[in-house]
Amino acid sequence: MDDPNQPEFWNSRYEKGETPWDFGGAPAALKAFLKAKPKGGRVLIPGCGAGHEIGLFAAAGYDVTAIDFAPAAVARARQAAGPALADRVLQGDFFQHEFAPASFDLIYERTFLCALVPGRRTAYRDRVAQLLKHGAALVGFFYYQNTVTGPPFGFAWSESDELFGRHFLLTKDIPVKDSVGVFAGRERWQEQRRTAFGAS
Template identity: 60%
Template sequence: MTDDIPPDHPEFWSSRYLSVNTPWDFDGVPGDLKEFLKRKDTGTNPQARGKVLIPGCGLGHEIRAFTAAGYDVTAIDFAPGAVERARRLNGTALASRIILGDFFTHDFTPNSFDYVYERAFICALLPDRREVYRARIASLLKYRGSLLGYFYYQKPVLSEGPPYGFAWGAADELFARYFILVKDTPVADSVPMFAGRERWQEWRRTSFKD
């Protein structure tokens, strides 16, 4: 993607959502998330399943899936076009769960989420923002909470984007300070722009060291 507006500006994304130019959008709930929700469905009180944050939620197809499975969901995106469409898609009952705001500066309560769900957000950020992303995620998760979702890898790594892929091993280096990788599998149902280069990963928060 190229544009006169830089990708760290809301309008870069908002115009794409409003014109339905969203090749990164799965248009549904992807298979690995369905498997995760099924794996976590123990039949216990659904209210005990935890709080989920979805940063850079886009159209938020997964909001309904998490909610239906009993999770307390909050989603946020800084692109008005994305939030407008996500609220329509998810309906009145869930519209208040979708925040128009900046994930990095919004006033979330620290260490209050059990899960942060990643889907095409970190690969939309300029690579020099990754350490800020890591620190923000770490500050919002509870101890032993999980960052889970989809991570895009490139070989060779391309400087042009978005999307900006990880080099092989780069995510391990980035997250090792606060997380341990507990699940890592190839994705079978990626959209074409990510096909063959996407991994489902679950990173568990292990440390509160600075």
């Protein structure tokens, strides 16, 4: 199975323990963000994988929803979340799932966008924009390595500006110091605020 658009591509990697993207916890930039802005609201974690960040968001006062389409990832995330939060982890397709309510104050990105084939980036941007309230934010880790093969599929600078500029304003952009090996030196923490412009 070589198609990252299919759950089995990812499921088999979780089952074999071949998860080089997995941080094993919460990266420092996320901890700093939650310390600075523990304001709560509804957060969505798409392609949550093992779901290490779920508990941290909840502890910071957020109402967490996480989703992944690989059953083995969902099982791990439910275990990581613990009994009180396990039902906040949904098994489904981020692009198709009918979230209820379908508006979030925050969407947290880590290694989900770069897991998608580049042809799906516009759909990702539009889906994120659709699910965020105006003035809400997409925050997280973005991978800058312009490669033809993947996953992970990284960005060139011009590509991310062009992609997000339609619906978002970049309000923070800093290098990440504690990346796992596969992303080292090529990962940035960014905060993209949903604008009223280009509303879909």
